[in-house]
Amino acid sequence: MSSAYASKWVPKPDHVTVKGSGLPLGFRASAGTVGIKASGRPDLAILTCDGPKAASAIRQTRSGAAAAPVQVNREHCLPGGVTGVVVNSGNANAGTGEEGYQNAIRMQSAAAAALSTEPAAVAVCSTGVIGNQLDIESIEAAIPTVVAGLSAEGDSALAEAILTTDKGTKRLEIEVQLEGGTVSVTAQAKGAGMIQPAFATLLCFVQTDAEMAAETCDLLLGATVKRSFERISVDGQLSTNDCVVLMSSGASGVKVEPESENELKLGEAIDSLLRHLALEIVSDGEGAVRVGRVVVEGGDDSLVEHVARTVAGSPLVKTALHGGDPNWGRILQAVGMALPDQPRLVVDIEIEGMLVCSAGAAVDCDLDALSTAAAGSEVEYLIRLPGSGSACELFFSDLSHQYVTINSEYTT
């Protein structure tokens, strides 16, 4: 939606070129309209990898109330061997019990049959309303038609069919210069838009025509998801349906071997791509007008992450961000809440590089400059705790009237 690499926090690597739409070699996608969404917009899509040397990796929500498709992927997908994805929007197939589980199995089987592959090679994804059963007959009936429309140019249709109340599509296509040639990497994401009810459900599909082993896919996806989708928060609510799938086709003939320079470079490229999409999700956060980045530095890994999550999740910090208010007292309060039972908290706070709090106490600063900086579209908060060697960053959206409107003016 926004232009590629628009954020100051996500520079484009030198060996990456932004290109137009179109999937990497060896991929096709297509979408259709089943009528799950009341809006009548596209709500079913299929993505397939034709190889020649396919590999894959997947990351899904840790929610204890994971949706049926997430359970099916966990229990019935071949690790590293996913070559197809079937996804619907408008209904999350969550909170649907055994019937929902069987419907996810049917959706997987129908897609596999139409793609002439085995069910275990197809990942199933859903996003939308919780607690309603899928109209599985309509989905089964539509799948052959969607498969008949598969095309190397189907990425735009895929990106659109996975939306719920996102303001627009979120996708990026890049070329990456590697040793031995150029590979394409594309990705389509949705999230932070809301359907009723909303959990900022995140789906992301990543494709590359690089040739690599499933283990390399898994390593690259794990490392890059940790730095992108695991570092964002719209409202601190873990979804029942989050799912990210990386697939490689090998069709470029460019090999990415373990622990090679190519692996590093492709990793940097995917990292920048996923961070770009993650920031698009935050800035499309329900009603968001500003994106914050909190960086916590200190001497303990779990502690800096805990503090960062407490600050990023604080409605007081988020409303201050919304108002463009450099209200560091609320950050101090959130840090104190994250670190209870200490006699005297030693903490420094900077907003956009300006020191506002030293060792827990106010310091004089240029209030005009501070106010201007806090009213920008991207605002950075640095929190320094005792010790060194650990750091954690989180990107978060503000809390706006629009968020309340979106999430309260709906009746089941």
Added chain:
Amino acid sequence: MSSAYASKWVPKPDHVTVKGSGLPLGFRASAGTVGIKASGRPDLAILTCDGPKAASAIRQTRSGAAAAPVQVNREHCLPGGVTGVVVNSGNANAGTGEEGYQNAIRMQSAAAAALSTEPAAVAVCSTGVIGNQLDIESIEAAIPTVVAGLSAEGDSALAEAILTTDKGTKRLEIEVQLEGGTVSVTAQAKGAGMIQPAFATLLCFVQTDAEMAAETCDLLLGATVKRSFERISVDGQLSTNDCVVLMSSGASGVKVEPESENELKLGEAIDSLLRHLALEIVSDGEGAVRVGRVVVEGGDDSLVEHVARTVAGSPLVKTALHGGDPNWGRILQAVGMALPDQPRLVVDIEIEGMLVCSAGAAVDCDLDALSTAAAGSEVEYLIRLPGSGSACELFFSDLSHQYVTINSEYTT
């Protein structure tokens, strides 16, 4: 503000009678205006216990960024021996470093001198803006005048002088029938209103003319705070300044011995009083229009509390409460977030006594009746997890446009 015992969740015990204003025997209070609040409303108050057999107990915030007065009370107050309180509103004296600490010491000393007692017998409380230094000279100058105005009828003035942006005063005066006679219990609270910046800071002062040991004060306050102020959430944000003080004068001559029937009955009375005030704080929560009560039952104490706090803190649950929407999918999502990494979550959910989710899946229910129930002023959610023997309740306010307005339309 609302009438005594207005909530369906806080019945008045039979041995309790609601009475009009006026402090218990042996107490006097007074308030004044120093000019800390820009509004020009009263912002300084003093409360004193004249005995004859004074005892006290105190509970304060666990925040690691506790305000200077909280630190001073911790380090310089006689356990069980507090007979005076000096409190200002409009400035939290938090994030103020060593200078703020010394100002809190000066405030304590000035009040002690005017009350002709030792500093260690005086608790200091502040509520308001974080990060600004107190105008301590003005406070010191005003204290003798405030002390000169001390009166047994000063409870209303005290209740008003501690307000920040509360919609109105929160106080209750009751008489409690005990063996050997009747005792009075009164309390004044503030909270959930906002001053800049806001943390729903909670202050509460409780007085009784019962005669009891400091250990009994401590036991009664600990037990009743756990069931009242520790069971409420406006925005999940722990304040830097929370402080609750219970003082007994012994002036009624009615003794409350440890492990006696009187102790039990007085405990029930204080419990009902603090729960009433706690619910007033929630219903006065910034912009609140509805109060929710979540009860989580299951087999593990820490787990039921964790789930209750996750549900009560979820902005999705809180906006649904605001909209009067019986959106149980958001409750299921929050439970799943609180209990990650489980293959199949077994959870039942009831809204206002109606079963909406059984073993994690939707059940048919009367949607009209459900919608009506969810649109009431008090809405109850019951969550049943596997196991039995543990339960946790939390009261929480909704998340409204007004909350965002109050907290974002302010610039430092």
